Amino acid sequence: MFNKLKEKLAGFKESVASKIKEKASAPRDSLAKVSATSNEVPAKSAARNSNKGAGSGSSSAVQAAEAPKAKENSRPRISLAEKAKALIIEREVILDEKDLSEPLWQLEMALLESDVALPVAEEIVTSIKTDLTGRKKKIGSDTGELAEVALRSALMKVLSRNSFDFDEFMKTAPRPVKIIFVGVNGTGKTTSIAKVAKYLKDQGYSVILAAGDTFRAGAIEQIEVHATKLDIKLIKHKTGGDPAAVIFDAVEYARSHNKDVVLADTAGRLHTNINLMDQMRKIVRVTKPDLLIFVDEAIAGNDAVERARLFNESVPISGSILTKTDADAKGGSAISIAHITGKPVLFLGVGQDYPDLIKFRPEWLLERLLGESEN
Ligand SMILES: Nc1nc2c(ncn2[C@@H]2O[C@H](COP(=O)(O)OP(=O)(O)OP(=O)(O)O)[C@@H](O)[C@H]2O)c(=O)[nH]1
Ligand SMILES: [Mg+2]
Numbered sequence: 001m002f003n004k005l006k007e008k009l010a011g012f013k014e015s016v017a018s019k020i021k022e023k024a025s026a027p028r029d030s031l032a033k034v035s036a037t038s039n040e041v042p043a044k045s046a047a048r049n050s051n052k053g054a055g056s057g058s059s060s061a062v063q064a065a066e067a068p069k070a071k072e073n074s075r076p077r078i079s080l081a082e083k084a085k086a087l088i089i090e091r092e093v094i095l096d097e098k099d100l101s102e103p104l105w106q107l108e109m110a111l112l113e114s115d116v117a118l119p120v121a122e123e124i125v126t127s128i129k130t131d132l133t134g135r136k137k138k139i140g141s142d143t144g145e146l147a148e149v150a151l152r153s154a155l156m157k158v159l160s161r162n163s164f165d166f167d168e169f170m171k172t173a174p175r176p177v178k179i180i181f182v183g184v185n186g187t188g189k190t191t192s193i194a195k196v197a198k199y200l201k202d203q204g205y206s207v208i209l210a211a212g213d214t215f216r217a218g219a220i221e222q223i224e225v226h227a228t229k230l231d232i233k234l235i236k237h238k239t240g241g242d243p244a245a246v247i248f249d250a251v252e253y254a255r256s257h258n259k260d261v262v263l264a265d266t267a268g269r270l271h272t273n274i275n276l277m278d279q280m281r282k283i284v285r286v287t288k289p290d291l292l293i294f295v296d297e298a299i300a301g302n303d304a305v306e307r308a309r310l311f312n313e314s315v316p317i318s319g320s321i322l323t324k325t326d327a328d329a330k331g332g333s334a335i336s337i338a339h340i341t342g343k344p345v346l347f348l349g350v351g352q353d354y355p356d357l358i359k360f361r362p363e364w365l366l367e368r369l370l371g372e373s374e375n
Contacts, residue, residue, distance in 0.1 A: 001350070002331035002368050008110035009151060009369055015103040016095075016147035020137050023093040092136040095146075097129070103147075104129055115301030115332025120158055120339045127154035152370055158335060159362035164319055164344035166359060170205065170261070173290055176254035177261040180212070180247065180287065181321075182280055183295035184307055185268030188323030188349055190219070192295050193263045194226035195349065195357035201230065205260040210250035211236035212243040212283070215267035215276075223265050230354075233259075243267070243279065244286040251287060264289070271310040284315050291318040293346060296337075298328035305336045312341045323349030326356070334365060 082094065104125050111121035131150040170177065179196075181189045190213070197207045209227050211234055213219035220236050227234035235250035247264040254262045266283065269276035284292060294317040296304035308320055320337050325348045328334070338345050345360040358364065 001325055001328060002334075004329040005110075005114040005331040006369055008107075008114060011110065012103055012107040012151065013144040013147040015106060016100070016132070017144040019099045019103060020093050020095070020146070023095075023099065094134060094136050095132050097133050100129055100132055111332070111335075114330040115305075115336070117302060117305050117332070117336035117340050120336045123339075124154045124158060127157060148370060152366060155335070155366055155369065156362055158339055159365060162319075162338045162342060162344040163362070164346065166346050167203075169291075170200065170203075175261075176208070176251060176259050177291070178247075178251055178264070178287060178289045179261065179291045179293060180264045180266060180283065180289040181293050181295050182266050182311060182315075182317075183268065184270055185216075187268065187295050187297045187300075187304075188321075189213075189268065189295045190223055190226070190265050191352065192321050192323060192347070192349055192357070193223070193265050194230065195354050196347070197226070197230055197232055197263055198354040199357055200261055200263075201232065206258075207232050208250050208254045208257075208259050208262045209234045210247045210262055210264035212247050212264045213267040214239055214241045214243050214246060219265070219267065244283045247283060247287045271307055271314065277314050281315055289318075292316070293318060294320045294341075294343075295323060296320065296333070297324040298322040298331075298333050298348070299324050301330055301333050302336075304333045305340050308337050308341045308343075312343065317341065317343055319344040319346040321345070321347045321349060322360075326350045331365075331369060 107128070108121050108125045111124060112118065116124070128147075128150045131153060132146065135146060137146050181193050183189050193209065197209060200207050209223060209232055211220045211223050213223070214237060217239060220239060224234055224236070226232075233253070235246060235253055237246045237249075243266055247262070250262045250264060253259070264287070266280065267276065269280060271277060292315060294308050294311050296307055298304065300307070304322070308317070311317055320341065320343065322334055322337065322345060325334060334345065334348065348358045348360055350356045350358055
């Protein structure tokens with residue numbers, strides 16, 4: 001799972017680490033000279049720069065040393081004297097923008113190749129750049145760690161936006177809770193409904209299923225098999241019937257039998273199919289779901305993110321489930337989808353069996369991307 005992206009992120013850590021090593025072994029004589037001639041032992045200034053490296057209050061000697069670059073409109077953020085002091089006296093290197101430009105460019109390319117959406121990749125890179133520029137690193141200590149911490153925090157920022165606790169929601173939402181699953185064909189809607197049904201049943205909730213895919217031949221039988229296996233009541237009409245009516249009936253049944261939750265299946269539809277998108281809007285209008293969950297497969301990468309965006313424009317979704325993450329080496333959709341839709345990822349599908357459903361937590365994904373976990 002996410003193996004390719006994981007490798008690429010490790011590549012970024014290595015590339016920052018080798019930059020630090022390269023700087024640590026850079027010729028020190030020239031730096032020593034600057035350090036000796038500089039009047040300012042920039043203790044205050046170094047402290048100021050230790051976070052983000054503002055470097056605007058350099059001494060005149062240092063400004064002179066930096067003048068040619070200033071003309072090129074790429075003023076270094078950290079003075080040479082400070083670099084020398086850090087390198088020679090404190091045995092530390094300071095990372096500046098120039099050091100980071102190559103690793104960050106490679107990282108951005110790696111994120112895009114892994115199907116992370118462009119604005120999300122840009123945000124991650126900018127965040128890491130801000131975080132790392134001007135940071136000091138002790139020579140000889142774990143050089144990859146600095147990049148890892150910055151990566152972790154940038155990914156965390158992107159992933160934890162729009163968070164939503166499904167379990168908390170289920171505890172407090174008025175009964176019966178109406179949850180409708182939508183998405184394009186074959187992405188795993190019906191399987192995810194069965195998984196969520198089992199997840200909720202295991203927590204003691206009473207569940208009703210609604211066979212709202214009246215369009216595809218065999219769809220009703222498919223959800224019926226799950227209902228039988230899970231021993232859950234299914235409300236169904238005939239193939240070709242009105243899905244809104246089926247779901248409405250399921251809600252009525254749940255209400256009159258004091259059931260906690262209705263999980264409604266719907267037919268797969270492409271966002272370009274006007275009739276089926278109209279039908280989806282009608283279903284939502286008639287049944288007023290508490291949650292409208294968009295289901296797509298992680299392996300579809302950017303396509304999944306784009307479809308989520310288009311579905312969300314047609315009828316506001318509450319969040320997404322990304323299926324087939326077990327087969328997804330890239331991980332880009334899992335990183336991007338919440339950011340692009342502005343709606344949270346609720347669950348990840350990680351296999352074909354009922355327990356193969358994971359409640360989405362940013363920490364879980366980060367552990368897969370940066371930690372030791374193999375899957
Ligand atoms: N590996 C893997 N396969 C999955 C996962 N979720 C669903 N599948 C498989 O994907 C296929 C399609 O699943 P369905 O649940 O029928 O998909 P659907 O969206 O309901 O399909 P339509 O009703 O035709 O639109 C099935 O073979 C599922 O077993 C998952 O998380 N991992
Ligand atoms: Mg289905």
